[in-house]
């Protein structure tokens with residue numbers, strides 16, 4: 001997480017993060033907005049989102065996500 005704001009390239013596709021960055025819903029990757037859009041089309045996205053919400057409810061602040069499967 002510390003490198004989130006300093007890293008220059010997308011963890012997933014390697015593209016420069018000049019167009020914006022966001023945290024993956026599936027794991028702790030820092031990804032570009034294109035990869036985020038792809039995640040949102042992933043059939044497991046809602047499950048990932050739900051798992052994240054439940055972790056937050058449990059007070060789990062460093063939830064690792066359910067893992068990314070392209």
Ligand SMILES: [Zn+2]
Nearest residue numbers: 010013032035
């Ligand atoms: Zn990317």
